[in-house]
Amino acid sequence: MTVTASPGPQAAGAALPRLLAGVGREVVLGLAEHEREYGTLWLRGPSGSRRPERLIDIVEAAGLTGRGGAGFPTGRKMRSVAGRGEAVVVANGAEGEPASAKDRMLLSYLPHLVLDGITLAADAVGATEAHLCVHRHEHDLIDGLAAAVAERRRAGLDPVPIQITGIPGRYVSSEQSSIVGYLNGGPAKPAFSPPRPHQSGVRGRPTLVNNVETLAHVALIARHGDRWFRSAGLPSAPGTMLVTVDGAVRWPGVYEIELGTGAGAVVALAGGPTEDLQALLIGGYFGAWLPAEVAWEAPLTQSGMRAAGGALGAGIVVALPGSSCGIAETARVMRYLADQGAGQCGPCLMGLPALAGAVADLAFQGGRGSAVDAIAALLPLIERRGACRHPDGATQLVRSAMRAFIADARWHDHCGPCDGVRHAPLLPIPGDGEEDRDWA
Amino acid sequence: MSHQLRVNPIACRGHGVCAELLPEVIEMDPWGYPILRSAVIPPGLVPHARRAAAACPVLALMLERAQVRRP
16 A cells, blocks of 8 residues: 555544654654654763663563564563673564555654664664664665665764665565574575574574564653653553554555554544445454454454454554455455465465465355365464464464354355455555565 | 473475374374374373484474473
């Protein structure tokens, strides 16, 4: 989808937007404007007296969790890397989810917020090396980031130089062990773990891998403190997050919301539905379909989405209109995911194409009354059997489709494809030409 | 001290030796890759599990002491 700079109308409560406060003028925020908008960054406080590890305490007290999809507590992750010798910080800006646009938006419009976060994290964990990884085919983005890094170098802002690295564009190449493998000179494919990157990452050193939005939150927490961060969101899931809203809504785009906002309120923020909705895809292609009536009141938090049978993922909300076919949408995404595997693990290499074929048959051919059961039988043969979460993410999506669209699935199985399969595809699938097929 | 089996799915090439040597615990999926019915190995089967792990041509099957979960 296209990146739109639209903080838009915001919900009542804490003063929002926070991250996106500097967006709206459709321009990249230079260093001077950035400091005017967000305030000057003091690495050790104005007196230079603060211990660098103090930031980890503050991030932990803030309750910030990773915004890349896994939702791991950021402070704990930082602590696992700190104090263990010369560490490495890796900012993950290689947005693997085709339906997500938030990381690209942050890096395009607010590069200094992310770069502040990298420098703060590097200082806190004692890193001597820092990387910002983005997809290597995004030349304009890389040029813009290089200019921002150069501007900061002239101002003497980053004691640890930030290196911008372009990585391959495959779906699983933005997984944290893939990035570490690529920075170590290998292919950008997930690794068997343990060891995990925080134990042994780039050149065997303790490595902190954080999503770029997570680091942007760190940049604001360092300025305003943990209590300020907690004044938005829920006590159990504090702060704000970026969401990418797409599908049958009036103004698709990236929005900043408080954690705990209902999925329906997020759709309303994006101008509301453009027609009757049957379901929402929440969390992206590793997320889940939820029937619209289930999703509407469900709070956007990790636990809220799990309780509703979904996953928060990287904050994607796609509204599926009643005229579309959820089985056909799922089939197209499954074909893409099956093709995007690293081809390393047998159950994923063999199982995902089999599953994608079974879902495509159900969607576009119909079955003889046994296709739904055939899909159900394939799922446990794939789940929890890969080195990374790729196969599990894909099966979660199919399981959710079989729950949310079960009536439609049975119709397809017994009577053939519904009218909705002729509806124009809603979910974005990167074309064969535009994405980068290599691993190395 | 209990033992558990773990498959390195990246290394595994589906030779199927393990399923032959340890059918009590390991079955094959339709593509020839091992499925562990249970990761934890009963004490009586540990020698068999050790033999299965040693026989894997690519050393993808690992018998490990069950680790105490750290927070």
